[in-house]
Amino acid sequence: MAKIRPLEDRVVIQQIEAEEKTAGGIVLPDTAKEKPQRGRVISVGPGKLLDSGERAPIGVVEGDEVLFGKYSGTDIKVDGEEIKILRETDILAKIVK
Amino acid sequence: MAKIRPLEDRVVIQQIEAEEKTAGGIVLPDTAKEKPQRGRVISVGPGKLLDSGERAPIGVVEGDEVLFGKYSGTDIKVDGEEIKILRETDILAKIVK
Amino acid sequence: MAKIRPLEDRVVIQQIEAEEKTAGGIVLPDTAKEKPQRGRVISVGPGKLLDSGERAPIGVVEGDEVLFGKYSGTDIKVDGEEIKILRETDILAKIVK
Amino acid sequence: MAKIRPLEDRVVIQQIEAEEKTAGGIVLPDTAKEKPQRGRVISVGPGKLLDSGERAPIGVVEGDEVLFGKYSGTDIKVDGEEIKILRETDILAKIVK
Amino acid sequence: MAKIRPLEDRVVIQQIEAEEKTAGGIVLPDTAKEKPQRGRVISVGPGKLLDSGERAPIGVVEGDEVLFGKYSGTDIKVDGEEIKILRETDILAKIVK
Amino acid sequence: MAKIRPLEDRVVIQQIEAEEKTAGGIVLPDTAKEKPQRGRVISVGPGKLLDSGERAPIGVVEGDEVLFGKYSGTDIKVDGEEIKILRETDILAKIVK
Amino acid sequence: MAKIRPLEDRVVIQQIEAEEKTAGGIVLPDTAKEKPQRGRVISVGPGKLLDSGERAPIGVVEGDEVLFGKYSGTDIKVDGEEIKILRETDILAKIVK
Numbered sequence: 001m002a003k004i005r006p007l008e009d010r011v012v013i014q015q016i017e018a019e020e021k022t023a024g025g026i027v028l029p030d031t032a033k034e035k036p037q038r039g040r041v042i043s044v045g046p047g048k049l050l051d052s053g054e055r056a057p058i059g060v061v062e063g064d065e066v067l068f069g070k071y072s073g074t075d076i077k078v079d080g081e082e083i084k085i086l087r088e089t090d091i092l093a094k095i096v097k
Numbered sequence: 098m099a100k101i102r103p104l105e106d107r108v109v110i111q112q113i114e115a116e117e118k119t120a121g122g123i124v125l126p127d128t129a130k131e132k133p134q135r136g137r138v139i140s141v142g143p144g145k146l147l148d149s150g151e152r153a154p155i156g157v158v159e160g161d162e163v164l165f166g167k168y169s170g171t172d173i174k175v176d177g178e179e180i181k182i183l184r185e186t187d188i189l190a191k192i193v194k
Numbered sequence: 195m196a197k198i199r200p201l202e203d204r205v206v207i208q209q210i211e212a213e214e215k216t217a218g219g220i221v222l223p224d225t226a227k228e229k230p231q232r233g234r235v236i237s238v239g240p241g242k243l244l245d246s247g248e249r250a251p252i253g254v255v256e257g258d259e260v261l262f263g264k265y266s267g268t269d270i271k272v273d274g275e276e277i278k279i280l281r282e283t284d285i286l287a288k289i290v291k
Numbered sequence: 292m293a294k295i296r297p298l299e300d301r302v303v304i305q306q307i308e309a310e311e312k313t314a315g316g317i318v319l320p321d322t323a324k325e326k327p328q329r330g331r332v333i334s335v336g337p338g339k340l341l342d343s344g345e346r347a348p349i350g351v352v353e354g355d356e357v358l359f360g361k362y363s364g365t366d367i368k369v370d371g372e373e374i375k376i377l378r379e380t381d382i383l384a385k386i387v388k
Numbered sequence: 389m390a391k392i393r394p395l396e397d398r399v400v401i402q403q404i405e406a407e408e409k410t411a412g413g414i415v416l417p418d419t420a421k422e423k424p425q426r427g428r429v430i431s432v433g434p435g436k437l438l439d440s441g442e443r444a445p446i447g448v449v450e451g452d453e454v455l456f457g458k459y460s461g462t463d464i465k466v467d468g469e470e471i472k473i474l475r476e477t478d479i480l481a482k483i484v485k
Numbered sequence: 486m487a488k489i490r491p492l493e494d495r496v497v498i499q500q501i502e503a504e505e506k507t508a509g510g511i512v513l514p515d516t517a518k519e520k521p522q523r524g525r526v527i528s529v530g531p532g533k534l535l536d537s538g539e540r541a542p543i544g545v546v547e548g549d550e551v552l553f554g555k556y557s558g559t560d561i562k563v564d565g566e567e568i569k570i571l572r573e574t575d576i577l578a579k580i581v582k
Numbered sequence: 583m584a585k586i587r588p589l590e591d592r593v594v595i596q597q598i599e600a601e602e603k604t605a606g607g608i609v610l611p612d613t614a615k616e617k618p619q620r621g622r623v624i625s626v627g628p629g630k631l632l633d634s635g636e637r638a639p640i641g642v643v644e645g646d647e648v649l650f651g652k653y654s655g656t657d658i659k660v661d662g663e664e665i666k667i668l669r670e671t672d673i674l675a676k677i678v679k
Binding site: 147148153154156157164166185186188189190191192193194 | 240
């Protein structure tokens, strides 16, 4: 698959189907209208440029399982697979086992 | 239960049923349309990143009983239990006995 | 009554009935649609966190009688008594005798 | 009359009837829908708190005759007399004779 | 006429009738719905207070002929003459001959 | 023609008819609803005042051919000729041959 | 073709038809209502002016293949070819092979 390199503090997420149970046993309702969602981080941007010229660190890394609001970010199809590009600030939490 | 680690200044809250009386004897009306709500803090984020590179301290800790507006934050179901992820700034007050 | 400790620059107010005259003789109209209101401060937050790490001082103290807009803040019922939690910036003025 | 002490950069204004001519001879139309208005300053707040910890000076003093937009600020009745509490930034100009 | 002293970066403008030609020969359409307008500066505020405690200089002086948007600022009638109080930032340009 | 001196970071533009081809051969559609437009810079303001007291440099000079959104800025008629006053930030690009 | 030099942090993009497969094999749906899009960078602005007087670096260079939201930026026709001018912050990601 082509590599998607997000800019700034953006993160590329591979969404996990809501029906499927996560390793942590979390089940998210499929019928809720504005339901949060979960996914796995597949690519992380360099971070927002600070006034100092440095980049702000990003709080997630590749492989992290994360939660986010359903309508956060932009969904695009890459090689037939739906990915989501969102800003780090739209990620609510990490799920740790 | 899977551990939910909120990012930035977010806090994970386990909601307390409005019908149930708190230890402090607070009863919140169930019928009010935009009623505030109470809950117990179960996880606290690292705090907002400051320009200095440090994290701003968060004014609540695990176990705190807190009040917040009904529509604050994002509700998700984890292991069949409804939790709420909100920003510290959406917490109105702590209840101390 | 359980103690309510507001966060940041929030203030807990016990509302004074509009029909009742204040010590200062102020009478506020009960019929005005968006009428300002008065109350007595019963708890004061630590103040907003400044970039310096200090807290901004709050211009009211417990016991102060204050004026605020009718729709400012969040109303909650505690032990059967209606209180209001608002930010200091929503307090218009103090009434001194 | 009870003393009203405004917070921050707020100013308490006693409105001058639009029909009445000011000392400076200014007459403001009573029929204009969103007409500006004039009044006399009766109390001035301490000024906005600056990052330095000092207060920003306020450009009007008690007794000043001022102009403001009709819908600026909050109107309340004190001892049967209508006063207005507004922020300094809502005062358009002073009238000097 | 009473002297109007604007606060902050506000400027008092005496409007020039759109039908009348300016010295520079500029004619502004009277029928345009959101037409810009011209006027002469009759009073200038002290300038916006900077964090340094100084005032930002204002780019127009008494007597300047200026252009502004039709709905900028607040119109008031003083001694039967319509004036306009607007912020410097609402002045688009000066007309020089 | 009277000289129009824009304030702050504003720029005065003489619009080039969309039907007419530019030297660079660019043709802009006349029928597009929210079409971008091109023009020639005829006057440039002093630049925005910085906190340091200096002026931010402006990225265009008199004579530059520029592109901007159709609804950017304010259109006024001067000596029978339509000009546009807009802020530098509303200029999308310069056209160079 | 005339050279388009974008100002500030703007970037000129030549859009790649959604039906066409990119070198990386990415296919974007043509029917999605608010579909993201891809294109190739053909010109990059000097970067946003910082308070320090320097320019913030831009994270893309000429030739980069990028993704952006469908309604980002301004579309104009140059020499019969549709280009898009958008700000760097509207670019979601780069595609690398």
